[in-house]
Amino acid sequence: MRKPGQKKGSAALSRPRAPKGEKVPVAEADPAPPSQVAPAANKVVTITDVAQRAGVGESTVSRVLRNKGSVSQSARHKILKAAADLNYVPNRIAGTLASMSSRLIGIVVPSVGNTVVPEVLAGVNTVLEAAGFQPVIGVSNYDSLREEALIESILSWRPAGILVAGLEHTDRARAMLKGCGVRVVELLDIDGEGIDIVVGSSHRMAGRKSAEHLLAHNYRNIGYVGHDVRVDIRAGKRLEGFRAVMHENGLNFVDEEFHPSMASSVEAGRIGLARLLKRQSGLDAIYFSNDDLALGGYFHCLEHDISVPRDLALFGYNGLEITRLTPQPLSTIRTPRIAMGKVGANLLLSGGPSTVVDVGFELVVGATT
Amino acid sequence: MRKPGQKKGSAALSRPRAPKGEKVPVAEADPAPPSQVAPAANKVVTITDVAQRAGVGESTVSRVLRNKGSVSQSARHKILKAAADLNYVPNRIAGTLASMSSRLIGIVVPSVGNTVVPEVLAGVNTVLEAAGFQPVIGVSNYDSLREEALIESILSWRPAGILVAGLEHTDRARAMLKGCGVRVVELLDIDGEGIDIVVGSSHRMAGRKSAEHLLAHNYRNIGYVGHDVRVDIRAGKRLEGFRAVMHENGLNFVDEEFHPSMASSVEAGRIGLARLLKRQSGLDAIYFSNDDLALGGYFHCLEHDISVPRDLALFGYNGLEITRLTPQPLSTIRTPRIAMGKVGANLLLSGGPSTVVDVGFELVVGATT
DNA sequence: CTGAAAGCGCTAACAG
DNA sequence: CTGTTAGCGCTTTCAG
Numbered sequence: 001m002r003k004p005g006q007k008k009g010s011a012a013l014s015r016p017r018a019p020k021g022e023k024v025p026v027a028e029a030d031p032a033p034p035s036q037v038a039p040a041a042n043k044v045v046t047i048t049d050v051a052q053r054a055g056v057g058e059s060t061v062s063r064v065l066r067n068k069g070s071v072s073q074s075a076r077h078k079i080l081k082a083a084a085d086l087n088y089v090p091n092r093i094a095g096t097l098a099s100m101s102s103r104l105i106g107i108v109v110p111s112v113g114n115t116v117v118p119e120v121l122a123g124v125n126t127v128l129e130a131a132g133f134q135p136v137i138g139v140s141n142y143d144s145l146r147e148e149a150l151i152e153s154i155l156s157w158r159p160a161g162i163l164v165a166g167l168e169h170t171d172r173a174r175a176m177l178k179g180c181g182v183r184v185v186e187l188l189d190i191d192g193e194g195i196d197i198v199v200g201s202s203h204r205m206a207g208r209k210s211a212e213h214l215l216a217h218n219y220r221n222i223g224y225v226g227h228d229v230r231v232d233i234r235a236g237k238r239l240e241g242f243r244a245v246m247h248e249n250g251l252n253f254v255d256e257e258f259h260p261s262m263a264s265s266v267e268a269g270r271i272g273l274a275r276l277l278k279r280q281s282g283l284d285a286i287y288f289s290n291d292d293l294a295l296g297g298y299f300h301c302l303e304h305d306i307s308v309p310r311d312l313a314l315f316g317y318n319g320l321e322i323t324r325l326t327p328q329p330l331s332t333i334r335t336p337r338i339a340m341g342k343v344g345a346n347l348l349l350s351g352g353p354s355t356v357v358d359v360g361f362e363l364v365v366g367a368t369t
Numbered sequence: 370m371r372k373p374g375q376k377k378g379s380a381a382l383s384r385p386r387a388p389k390g391e392k393v394p395v396a397e398a399d400p401a402p403p404s405q406v407a408p409a410a411n412k413v414v415t416i417t418d419v420a421q422r423a424g425v426g427e428s429t430v431s432r433v434l435r436n437k438g439s440v441s442q443s444a445r446h447k448i449l450k451a452a453a454d455l456n457y458v459p460n461r462i463a464g465t466l467a468s469m470s471s472r473l474i475g476i477v478v479p480s481v482g483n484t485v486v487p488e489v490l491a492g493v494n495t496v497l498e499a500a501g502f503q504p505v506i507g508v509s510n511y512d513s514l515r516e517e518a519l520i521e522s523i524l525s526w527r528p529a530g531i532l533v534a535g536l537e538h539t540d541r542a543r544a545m546l547k548g549c550g551v552r553v554v555e556l557l558d559i560d561g562e563g564i565d566i567v568v569g570s571s572h573r574m575a576g577r578k579s580a581e582h583l584l585a586h587n588y589r590n591i592g593y594v595g596h597d598v599r600v601d602i603r604a605g606k607r608l609e610g611f612r613a614v615m616h617e618n619g620l621n622f623v624d625e626e627f628h629p630s631m632a633s634s635v636e637a638g639r640i641g642l643a644r645l646l647k648r649q650s651g652l653d654a655i656y657f658s659n660d661d662l663a664l665g666g667y668f669h670c671l672e673h674d675i676s677v678p679r680d681l682a683l684f685g686y687n688g689l690e691i692t693r694l695t696p697q698p699l700s701t702i703r704t705p706r707i708a709m710g711k712v713g714a715n716l717l718l719s720g721g722p723s724t725v726v727d728v729g730f731e732l733v734v735g736a737t738t
Numbered sequence: 739c740t741g742a743a744a745g746c747g748c749t750a751a752c753a754g
Numbered sequence: 755c756t757g758t759t760a761g762c763g764c765t766t767t768c769a770g
Contacts, residue, residue, distance in 0.1 A: 089524050089525050091527055093466050094466050096462050097462050102462065104505075112487035113487070114484070115484065118486075122508070135506055136505050156458050157462060157503065176458070266690060267694055302671070325635045325639055
């Protein structure tokens with residue numbers, strides 16, 4: 001049996017006594033008779049304490065604190081005062097368990113490398129916060145097994161909903177998502193079979209449009225510079241779409257350079273383009289897996305006096321802020337990331353039916369094509 | 370009294386029945402006598418179910434699932450099998466309440482705009498994940514009142530620890546952090562009074578070193594281009610340090626341009642430098658509030674054929690990856706962000722005494738000074 | 739409008 | 755090694 005009255009705080013991580021500077025006289029710290037009552041130190045305030053101090057029942061306190069049910073003004077006042085005096089912080093863990101409904105929202109993203117994921121998260125967060133939900137985040141590092149583990153872990157917090165990136169998951173992850181009983185939103189991509197709510201844009205189509213743009217501008221000797229497309233599935237879909245259009249026009253990439261980095265990076269683009277140009281001449285345009293890489297390629301051109309787009313055209317993906325601020329704005333495809341996050345979060349909370357929302361994209365003709 | 374057996378899932382956000390495509394015959398959906406038993410649909414599996422199916426007691430199941438205490442191989446086997454069969458996902462909300470120790474870690478950051486915060490978070494996350502903790506995140510948008518609210522909200526989840534950015538908080542926020550009974554880590558800055566554990570570097574000193582560097586290279590007519598320094602307190606400290614060195618050498622900024630954006634941005638740097646150069650001639654160096662701005666300034670120079678550093682030297686802060694990949698690498702100060710996150714998280718979990726850790730910084734001499 | 743009481747699902751003694 | 759039993763702090767009937 002647990003000894004009542006001997007309440008302890010969080011065992012492992014509770015603050016050690018007397019942090020730097022605060023002297024606590026060893027002998028006479030506690031004026032109460034020692035070994036009789038446990039020292040009241042750090043006792044966590046509960047709703048019971050508030051109720052007692054206000055002289056009301058616990059349920060009334062609960063009602064006031066959650067603005068639910070009707071309570072007399074006098075009681076409300078006393079309770080609010082008591083809570084403030086006691087510095088009461090409600091315990092949502094207990095609240096969640098009792099009410100069987102949480103204000104936690106799970107989020108699983110592949111990385112926080114470039115700014116695209118943070119931007120989506122910012123959009124999501126705006127909505128969640130306004131609605132009083134708290135995000136619980138996991139980063140999978142583009143590893144689907146890690147994603148699976150994260151999903152399980154997050155689900156164990158019984159969130160009110162969950163957002164994940166992309167449509168590709170392990171079978172077990174899909175099963176868990178399907179069976180967990182809460183709404184799930186898959187963000188960023190719509191090319192594939194979704195689980196519940198899907199909000200994103202078509203990467204296949206983005207790749208196609210990119211190719212059509214370059215072909216329309218009479219580029220024919222096109223190279224590809226990308227990062228690991230096995231890992232970044234959406235980049236792979238863009239490449240696929242691009243390639244399809246090339247084939248439909250009887251063309252092929254002159255050459256392709258895959259940097260083995262899992263995450264995209266400016267450096268990968270810089271190195272990748274340098275390598276490609278070393279072994280191929282006659283290229284007139286490069287399609288990059290995204291703006292990070294394209295930026296690296298652009299820097300390479302600047303440094304080596306390769307005239308863009310006369311000598312070489314460059315095309316990226318994402319429409320990052322920076323791409324329109326370089327000396328020559330980069331040609332790219334811009335996606336509404338903040339909006340995507342907001343739409344996803346709203347749909348998650350709104351309780352509507354399963355849907356697929358295509359937020360679309362915009363081809364931005366910069367000065368590099 | 371709550372009717373037993375009529376367990377319901379999360380009310381608000383539970384998945385609606387029959388999502389797209391799955392036809393559910395209205396009349397004969399449930400073969401059981403209607404209005405007698407509640408449909409067993411979606412019943413959430415609990416530890417009791419697992420125990421029953423495995424033919425053991427609940428506590429034994431708990432022991433197996435948490436690898437605690439000793440259990441016979443046969444029992445362990447049966448339990449694991451039962452759990453898998455039932456697709457059991459433990460309820461950590463209940464576990465946390467019962468054990469009074471959570472595996473949640475609160476994190477409050479000012480923004481997710483540029484990559485510095487995500488990088489710190491990546492470091493933090495590496496450690497947390499390895500130790501089985503889950504981050505609960507809040508974004509304050511550089512608003513201290515919002516930060517206060519977020520801290521309160523996050524504390525209500527009774528996290529095992531909390532990480533916040535910077536040392537400046539509202540009085541109430543400090544009080545809550547001090548009184549919450551768990552370890553708190555303040556990241557990014559060490560110039561000031563900390564609450565418990567402080568991990569960061571001195572921005573004042575970074576500003577000083579930057580000034581010393583420029584002065585040592587004989588720049589004397591120095592301008593400042595920054596974003597809102599009232600809001601980004603750490604940028605303000607750098608400016609202060611820089612200015613102090615100038616004064617000690619009988620100098621002053623020739624002119625200062627503050628872009629009213631709260632968050633830093635490449636655009637602010639571009640516009641800010643353009644404005645500054647329009648009203649001042651004879652400047653030989655610019656100190657930027659950080660690399661985002663410096664990058665924008667650099668792009669402005671590239672576009673307007675301002676020779677760097679001959680006509681104008683540029684100096685930033687952060688040491689973002691991209692600053693060493695531009696045609697001329699930018700001169701800047703690099704901070705160990707990933708390491709900072711790791712150290713902070715480790716200290717948080719390790720349970721040591723309150724400390725201040727200066728992770729230092731490195732002045733990177735690029736090609737722009 | 740208010741209080742009493744029964745759990746939410748799990749963990750932690752304790753006694754086998 | 756294992757089952758029983760009290761709670762964790764809060765919400766939610768239900769009966770005043």
